[in-house]
Amino acid sequence: MYKFKFFMDFEKEENWLEQMxxxxxxxxxxxxxxxxxxREPELATIKIDFRKFKNKEDFIDYCTxxxxxxxxxxxxxKGSGMQYFKKINGSGEDEIFSDNHSKAARYKRFADKSFELALSFLPLLLVFYLSDIMNFNAFTNPKELYFTPGLWDKSGTSFWFSFLFETPFALMRGFAWSIIPITVMFYLFFGYQSNKLYFQNVGVKK
Structure with missing residues (x-):
C-alpha cells in the first residue's frame, strides 16, 4: 500500500508511522x-534522522x-537524507539521540541542505533572465505565446481546435521557467520551517 503525505516535523512523522x-x-x-x-499489528518505535553521505562505506558504518x-x-x-530506524531490541533505549541538542540537530542539517539547494538554482535563474527565457510579458499578453498563423482571426470550431491544440505548448514556452523560482521558494520555505523547529527543539525562541 502507498500513501502520500508530507511532514515538516520529524516527531509528527514518527508518531504517524508508529500508528500505521x-x-x-x-x-x-x-x-x-x-x-x-x-503484516500483524505491532507497537513499533520508529525514529528519523537526516544525514547524507558522500560514500557508501560511511553510510554502512552509520547503519551498523x-x-x-x-x-x-x-x-x-546514502544520498536520500531521510533515514528511518525501527527499534528491534526490547531492552534498548527508546531514542536514537543522546540528548535534545543532537536530536534537534537533524532539523538544522535539513535546513542547511534546503538552503543549499535553493542557492544552487539561483545561477540557473540568472541565466534564464539574461537569455530572455523568462518572458514576463506572458503574464500581461499571453497571446504572444501562440505561434499558429492567423489564430486570433479564426472563429468557431477552427479556432477552438487550434487554440486547444497549441495551449499546452504555449504554456510550456511561457511558463516552464517558473518551475525554477517555485522550486527555490519551496526550498527556502523548507529551510525556514526546519530552522524554526531546530530552535524550538533546543529551547531558543526564534
Whole structure:
C-alpha cells in the first residue's frame, strides 16, 4: 500500500508511522511516498534522522552503528537524507539521540541542505533572465505565446481546435521557467520551517 503525505516535523512523522504499524501497516520504503507492507499489528518505535553521505562505506558504518545499538535501518539511502530506524531490541533505549541538542540537530542539517539547494538554482535563474527565457510579458499578453498563423482571426470550431491544440505548448514556452523560482521558494520555505523547529527543539525562541 502507498500513501502520500508530507511532514515538516520529524516527531509528527514518527508518531504517524508508529500508528500505521499499530494498524498492521509497516514501513517498507519512502521513495515517491510511503510504501507499507501489510503484516500483524505491532507497537513499533520508529525514529528519523537526516544525514547524507558522500560514500557508501560511511553510510554502512552509520547503519551498523545503529544496528549494534538495537535499531534496524528500514528506509533511506546514502544520498536520500531521510533515514528511518525501527527499534528491534526490547531492552534498548527508546531514542536514537543522546540528548535534545543532537536530536534537534537533524532539523538544522535539513535546513542547511534546503538552503543549499535553493542557492544552487539561483545561477540557473540568472541565466534564464539574461537569455530572455523568462518572458514576463506572458503574464500581461499571453497571446504572444501562440505561434499558429492567423489564430486570433479564426472563429468557431477552427479556432477552438487550434487554440486547444497549441495551449499546452504555449504554456510550456511561457511558463516552464517558473518551475525554477517555485522550486527555490519551496526550498527556502523548507529551510525556514526546519530552522524554526531546530530552535524550538533546543529551547531558543526564534
Amino acid at each position: 504499524a499499530s494498524s498492521g501497516y509497516h514501513l517498507e520504503s519512502t521513495s515517491l511516498g510511503y510504501k507499507f507492507q501489510r 552503528m545503529f544496528e549494534d545499538s538495537g535499531w534496524k535501518h528500514i528506509s533511506g539511502s
